[in-house]
Amino acid sequence: MITTPQITGYLSEHYAADANHTLAGYERAGGFKAVKKALKMKPADVADLVKESGLRGRGGAGFVAGLKWTFMPEKSDRMKVLVCNADESEPGSFKDRLIMERGPFAILEGILIAAWATGAEKTFIYVRGEYALPIERLRAAVDEMRAQGYLGTKLFGKKGFDHEIVVHSGAGAYICGEETGLLESLEGKKGQPRKKPPFPAQYGAFGLPTTVNNVETFAHVPYIVDRGVEWFRGFGTERSPGTTLFGVSGHVERPGLFELPLGTPLRELIEHAGGCRGGRAIKAVIPGGVSMPVLPPSDLDVGMADELLTERGTHLGTGGIMVMDETTCMVRAACVISYFFRDESCGQCTQCREGTGWINKICRRIEAGRGSDDDLALLDSVPAMMEGGTICAFADAAAWPIQGLMRHFRADFEAHVREQKCPFPESFEL
Amino acid sequence: MPRVKIDGTEYEVEDGRTILQALDDLGLLMNGVDVPHYCWHPKLPVDGSCRLCQVEVDDIPKLQIACNTPIRDGMEVRTQSDRVADARRGVMELLLVNHPLDCPICDQAGECKLQDYAFDYGVKHARTRDPRRPAQKAVELGPEIVFDQERCILCRRCVRFCRDVTGTAELGVFQRGDESLLETFPGKPLDNAYSMNVADICPVGALTTRDFRFKIRVWFLDDVDSVCNQCSNGCNISAGRAHNNVYRFTPRRNDDVNDTWMCDAGRLSYPALREGRLETAQLRGRSVAFNEAVAAAGAALRETREAGGRIVGIGSPFAPNEDLFTLRELLGAVGAGPGLFSVPLGAGDDILIKPEKAPNAAGARALGFVESGDVGDAALAIVLGHAAAGDALSSVENVILIDTHDSALASRAMVALPARTFAERAGTFTNHAKRVQRFLPFLEPRFEAWAEGDILTRLAASAGLDTDAWDVNAVSKRLSQEVPAFEGIDLDSVGDRGLELR
Structure with a gap:
């Protein structure tokens, strides 16, 4: 079992310690200093500090976290709530899991600081259902905090600062990681994203003003409050400060997690993971979870920050890097990816429901040696028909990887059509 | 703004x-x-x-x-x-990736939004080579609704109708992605009192009513504006007519009355327009020519007047305002008191269905009819409709019945005269909220029958009273001039949305 990243940073430096997931262990390492510091500040100043730090959401979309907090209504006659999105389901992403298992208190302290900044009285942590140990650790941590008086009323002696945290187990749907799909599921309904408006800050969980942040996003907050904006901005790039837990998986020698500053070159990350397996050449890399368009080997010099990846036609996503070696059939990759999205589409919006299935059928036909030039034309146009026109970003997430594969590996698809068979016998099997 | x-x-x-x-x-x-x-x-x-x-x-x-x-x-x-x-x-x-292209045999053809919008925005050549999503044919979702699953485009209008309008929530979309399927919840058939509306709001041929399914191509139907007569709500409807037959009632939008809905009972009431009718004039239970029956009734009316016998008039909450007004005029001319009437009652709800199971009780009240069945010592009764007349009339020697439908009373009456239903003539009903609403004829009677007001006028003429030939438009104008509650409200001015009584 992995207990610590192969390279640690401020987030993960104590993950190897056996007691880090206990309240005593966390406090020994300096825990709960930051929340006490935050409580000496005005809530708006805490939000400003986090905004100035430039901390961007670590769930995939990369929105500036402090700015998101300010969308919460300042005054509200209804209770305000926070939601911690722990439904980590993006294929290629496995960072939140370790944070919950080894560093749950940093998340919970970050939640308390965000609660102070936004005036939220309750937090729901929505954890992916398959994540048994993270759920256990978070529940134990919440219980310890409650026993210690760190949850409840008048926290840390601060009159008017009340907070409760509920750990809620999801049931294993990828779409419940979309923030409004998560809210529906949290309410006990089918996990289907909500149309916007209204936005969660106005009408969120149970209709209450809500801010949703990712696990890792919350976990950075105590360090920023404790050590300051300047310190935080000492890591990463101007637009993407801080570290993140990069995941590297696929055809590498030592897959795992690596806490490194945003902007670290992709090639360096792959080298940290021992390079491509068996000395083979890299054929393609998915830089940030399966939704993000693939990169060819010529792009390995790119820095792993969203603004730098955007220049290469892709995004940082969750920072889950997947390496594919030279034996890999990109049509098979397209089959796997498109099957995932076909299976996980909630089915509400026309383009997503019908487009994901259609693309998967086309990819399977090409892989089976029955594809035609018409099918190639469809793979050019159907993703474009799905993009940008749906309730949530799922259709984009389903369209982009196909567009990336067609952009960089069209030759693979053409070879299948030309030869009416798969020309990559050594590739992974479907 | x-x-x-x-x-x-x-x-x-x-x-x-x-x-x-x-x-x-x-x-x-x-x-x-x-x-x-x-x-x-x-x-x-x-x-x-x-x-x-x-x-x-x-x-x-x-x-x-x-x-x-x-x-x-x-x-x-x-x-x-x-x-x-x-x-x-x-x-x-x-x-269209998963929608069958079997428009020629689809019941929605001609009123299908998928056809309409594909005509405007469709691609000219299908680019799909793949089989459609497998799905079930003719699934019975409830007693009235049949579902062809493969045609469903998952718009979920029906789901929202059952969740938000009727509050019964029988329907849901199950599974996900391109395996999504509309179904009823287990053990919860789609059997609410408004279930057939889902067929109207289904933009494609997925949800159909058992009643109308595969009966006729819709382009052979004309839609005529009418008003449902099954309760006092007066839901606005379109009667789908072809070849002097009515094939369906569908709700006609009126945001002040029924939005875009109607109940299943109202929708399924149209067969009664043809069934159980009083088809020939009756004289003491014997079929006679219409004019002969009118003459006999006229003579009885004249004789009763001359003998000083008491005459009572019984209106009907099923009769239109214009005909009740004619009855009122006749009763005035023969010196009878205000007409009587009674209203059949049943269950109502807080959606559309009202407890008063007749379309024009409010009109009868506005025209001065009194809710009573007490005919006292009347020697002659002029009765519109049989529904509420009952045994109260057994003491009356001469009953002149003017009715759309056959009944025990018709064979017992001195004279029974066949009247047209609201489907066979124009007129207005006043609904529970005192809204006067117009209906237009959509069927021709298949035997000699006339509007109640017309028959009353023939009766009056036969009894020697001074009358003009009955014309619904002229009566409607006179009503609007003579009865203050109806001021300015006539067949023209009510338009197709109705007007409230003053």
Whole structure:
């Protein structure tokens, strides 16, 4: 079992310690200093500090976290709530899991600081259902905090600062990681994203003003409050400060997690993971979870920050890097990816429901040696028909990887059509 | 009130309306400004999932769905740009990926939004080679609704109807992605009192009524404006008619009365327009020529008057305002007291169905009819309709019955005269909320029958009273002039939405 990243940073430096997931262990390492510091500040100043730090959401979309907090209504006659999105389901992403298992208190302290900044009285942590140990650790941590008086009323002696945290187990749907799909599921309904408006800050969980942040996003907050904006901005790039837990998986020698500053070159990350397996050449890399368009080997010099990846036609996503070696059939990759999205589409919006299935059928036909030039034309146009026109970003997430594969590996698809068979016998099997 | 520019024309709209609501309010939706839509319906909560109503809004880079975009003052909306047309073409092509192309045998053909919008935005050549999603045919969702699953485009209007209008929530979309299927919840058949509305709001041929399914191609039907007569709500309806037959009733939108709905009982009431009718005039239980029966009745009326016998008039809450007014005039002319009437009662709900099971009780009250069955020592009764007459009339020697349907009373009466149903003539009913609403004829009677007012006038003439030939328009005008509650309200002025009594 992995207990610590192969390279640690401020987030993960104590993950190897056996007691880090206990309240005593966390406090020994300096825990709960930051929340006490935050409580000496005005809530708006805490939000400003986090905004100035430039901390961007670590769930995939990369929105500036402090700015998101300010969308919460300042005054509200209804209770305000926070939601911690722990439904980590993006294929290629496995960072939140370790944070919950080894560093749950940093998340919970970050939640308390965000609660102070936004005036939220309750937090729901929505954890992916398959994540048994993270759920256990978070529940134990919440219980310890409650026993210690760190949850409840008048926290840390601060009159008017009340907070409760509920750990809620999801049931294993990828779409419940979309923030409004998560809210529906949290309410006990089918996990289907909500149309916007209204936005969660106005009408969120149970209709209450809500801010949703990712696990890792919350976990950075105590360090920023404790050590300051300047310190935080000492890591990463101007637009993407801080570290993140990069995941590297696929055809590498030592897959795992690596806490490194945003902007670290992709090639360096792959080298940290021992390079491509068996000395083979890299054929393609998915830089940030399966939704993000693939990169060819010529792009390995790119820095792993969203603004730098955007220049290469892709995004940082969750920072889950997947390496594919030279034996890999990109049509098979397209089959796997498109099957995932076909299976996980909630089915509400026309383009997503019908487009994901259609693309998967086309990819399977090409892989089976029955594809035609018409099918190639469809793979050019159907993703474009799905993009940008749906309730949530799922259709984009389903369209982009196909567009990336067609952009960089069209030759693979053409070879299948030309030869009416798969020309990559050594590739992974479907 | 915010102002919005839509395709270059400026409009003032109500606060808080979405683009589609504003277009609907202005009467422009699909009637001047084409914004095709499936999941949106004016009387259901917004779903926002079909994605067909995307339009350009201001300088927002992404297209916005018109159904869920609130209008802000100064907003500019473009509904007909190339980008919008591209998006519509894309959605239409995707909707057809799993939709069978069997329009020639589909019951919705001719009134199918998928056909209509494909005509406008469809691709000319199908690019799909794949088999359609497997699905079940002719699934019985409930006693009245049959579902062809493979045609469903998952707009979920029916789901929202059952959840938000009837509150019964029998339907849901189960599974996910392209395996999504509309179904009833286990053990919960679609059997609410309004279930057949889901067939109306289904934009495609997926939900059909057992009653109308495969009966006739809809393009052979004319729709005639009418009003349901099954309760005092007076739901506005369209009667689908062909070859002097009615094939279906469908609700006709009236936001002041029934929105876009009607109950199943009302919808299924049309066979009674042809069944159980009083088809020939009766003289003491014997069929006679219409004129002979009128002459006999006229003679009885004259003789009773001359003998000083008491005459009573019994109106009917099923008779139109104009005919009740004619009865009132006749009763006045023969010196009888105010007419009597009674209303059959039943269960009601807080959606549309009212406890008074007749369309014109409020009209009878407004015209001075008294709710009573007490005929006292009357020697002659002029009776419209049999429904409430009952045994009270057994003491009356001469009953002149004018009725649409056959009954025990018809064979017992001195004279029974066949009347036209509301389907066979024009007139107005006054609903429970005192709204006077017009219905137009959609069937020709198959035997000699006349409107109640017409028969009353013939009777009066035969009894030697001074009358003009009965004409519903003329009577309606006179009613509006003589009865203050009806001031300014006549067959013309009520229009197709009705007017409230003064």
